[in-house]
Amino acid sequence: MSEQENLQTVRDLYAAFDRGDIQAILDPLVEDVDWGYDNVANDEVPWYGISKGPEAVRDDFFSPLAEEVDIQVFDRKEFIASGNHVAVTYNGEYTLKKNSKKVTHQGMHFWTFDDNGKIVRYRGFEDTAAVLAAWRG
Secondary structure, eight states, rough: OOOOOHHHHHHHHHHHHHHHHHHHHHEHHHHEEEEOOOSSSOSSSSTSSSSSSHHIIIIIIIHHHHHHHEEEHHHHHHHHEEEEEEEEEEEEEETTTTTOEEEEEEEEEEEEOOSOOOOOEEEEEEESSHHHHHHHO
């Protein structure tokens, strides 16, 4: 697939997220997709870590995120495509439901595609220390 097709797929994924259509996000993932946040020092924050496969992405990432977070701002800034990769920078703000702590941060999502336009890897990067501090209250 072309860079522009991969870029459009990622834009479509964010549109699906905005409307709450998680299945539309899972559909373009390969069966053994590698999804998550590297270098997270602990497993306290339930949506951090690495998930393998679309069902695990749904159960280990999207479900806890929906249960634990009230998103106020998810403002995508830049979409950058290069080869089989798409990077997205964003500003985010959300409130943790368990303790009403607010998290404000800038982050990046990094998507990797195979040659057929399927997503083989996703990594999210944000201020995980700030999220953990808010999580701990």
